[in-house]
Amino acid sequence: MMYPMFYFDPSYVLILIGLLLSMAASAKVNSTYARYARVGARCGMTGAEAAKRLLNSQGIYDVTVRRVPGKL
Numbered sequence: 001m002m003y004p005m006f007y008f009d010p011s012y013v014l015i016l017i018g019l020l021l022s023m024a025a026s027a028k029v030n031s032t033y034a035r036y037a038r039v040g041a042r043c044g045m046t047g048a049e050a051a052k053r054l055l056n057s058q059g060i061y062d063v064t065v066r067r068v069p070g071k072l
Contacts, residue, residue, distance in 0.1 A: 029072075030071075030072075033071065033072060037071075048065050048066075048067060051065045052065045
């Protein structure tokens with residue numbers, strides 16, 4: 001009687017390392033964003049106002065700036 005064996009390929013280790021690295025990078029980005037999301041701008045402008053001002057300063061008037069749900 002043969003028992004089914006799971007096939008182990010050494011490249012699975014590389015996939016696991018890549019997965020762990022991407023999870024660590026994502027956690028770092030999220031924690032950094034959470035820390036600086038509470039810091040207000042010194043000039044008192046919102047992000048939308050700053051984006052619109054930047055676009056207008058470059059002569060770009062056909063782009064709509066709008067708020068979307070979510071964090072990043």
